[in-house]
Amino acid sequence: MAKTLEFFFDYASPYSYLASEQVEALAERTGAELRWRLFLLGAVFKATGNVPPISNPSKAGYLGKDLLDWCRYQGLPELRMPEAFPVNSLKADRLGLVAAEQGRIAAFSHATYRAAFVEGKDLGDPKVLQELARAAGLEPEAALARSETQEIKDALRRNTEEAVSRGAFGAPTFFVGEDMYFGNDRLVLVERALRAA
Amino acid sequence: MAKTLEFFFDYASPYSYLASEQVEALAERTGAELRWRLFLLGAVFKATGNVPPISNPSKAGYLGKDLLDWCRYQGLPELRMPEAFPVNSLKADRLGLVAAEQGRIAAFSHATYRAAFVEGKDLGDPKVLQELARAAGLEPEAALARSETQEIKDALRRNTEEAVSRGAFGAPTFFVGEDMYFGNDRLVLVERALRAA
Known part of the structure; x- marks a missing residue:
């Protein structure tokens, strides 16, 4: 049987960007087999x-530094927190589900994360979303219209409910079978589990 | 100038044990140069x-699994949560400062962490503390008496205040100069910083 790595993520999460x-x-x-699974x-x-780590003031300063450390460690461009933070990612997440339907989830996710956390763009801005859809090879107007349908809204809600019912409490969350891992920093453990599988 | 790695830890913290x-x-x-620095x-x-991660019920179950995953990854014996958890580590922490005065901090720390998280012993039990002092090469009665002096109590408090004033909010916390790292999972970043220093 094929081994599967499920990756639950949200475009609002900088640690999911790192992952x-x-x-x-x-x-x-x-x-x-990698499954990109958007949730809210x-x-x-x-x-x-649970609460976002940034909600504790004593952690907030460290988080920015920690993200920069990981970017250097992973060889990524310097991370920039979007001016609109926390990121309002709802529309981008829904658009990601449309990209997934069209086999463009990896391209759309890379474009979207880099727009948010390298270029500091506002994912709540419809013009930004149009650019991202285009960059990922989607037809922007049709994709945005599709992203606002009840079917897509429900799909995002279902993914979220499923992740929570399987134990998720934050992002990114990974599953190897029902073996759950939380955080970009757990990818070494995910790799160990996949090699053993 | 010598490079220094400061390691702030508490015997109550299982992730500090891993570190x-x-x-x-x-x-x-x-x-x-490694500096073992006890704090409360x-x-x-x-x-x-800040709050311990275990205080959120959705995280609590995952924490135990995560600790076991790290033990396997690091090649350590299966971790066992002490029956008395959260660990009442105050007396052990003070005794650790006495061990440090006598150049026995590494031996005492390994013995104490393994007693708590491999054997599941209660660090609040004076008999356990006596055994640990002896195992680390201390004279048990003298060391325990010394650990209850105002000087040692003040030293633990000062370490704690210093760590907080430098930005610490949890354990383990590492400093390379004033560059702070939080968590056993950040040791890869600590290593990168030490190599660059």
Whole structure:
């Protein structure tokens, strides 16, 4: 049976951005099938009573430094927090589901994360979303219209409910079977699990 | 100038236990001087408004699994949560400062962490503390008496206040100069910083 790596993420999450830059290579070298699965992080926090780490002032300063450290460690451009932070990612997340339907989820996710966390763009801005759809090879107007349908809204909600019911409380969250891992910093453990699988 | 790795830890913290099993080898291979620095994690939480991750029920189950994953990854024996958890580490922390005065901090820390997180012993039990002092090459009665002096109590408080004033909000916390790192999972970043220093 094929090994699968499920990657639950939200475009609002900078640590999921860091993971998005690693998951393809990891899946490749472990022979796993990668499933990009969007969910809504705010709804995960609400359902679990968890809070974003940035909500504690003593951690907030460290988080920015920690993200920069990881960018250097991973060889990524310097991370820039979007002016509109926390990121309002709802529309981008829905558009990501449309990209997934069209087989463009990896391209759309890289474009979207880089727009948010390298270029500091506002993912709540419809013009930014149009550019991202185009960059990922989607037809922007049709894709945006599709992203606002009830079907897509429900799909995002279902992914979120599923992740929470399987134990998720933050992002990124990974599953190897029902074996859950939380955080970009757990990819070394994910890799170990995939090699053993 | 010598490179220094400061390791702030508390015997109540299982993630600090994981780090304690790595810091000596890391310091050795990067040519850094290791400083074991006890502080009181409960007081750090109180001062910063931070909470232990286990206090969120959605995270609590994952934490135990995550600790086991790291033990396997690091090649450590299966971690066992002490029956008395959260660990009442105050007396052990003070005794650790006495061990440090006598050049026995590494031996005492390994013995104490393994007693708590491998054997599941209660660090609040004076008999356990006596055994640990003896195992680390201390004279048990004299060391325990010394650990209850105002001088040692003040030293633990000062370490705690210093760590908080330098930005710490949890354990383990590492400093390379004033460059702070939080968590056993950040040792890869600590190593990178020490190599660059």
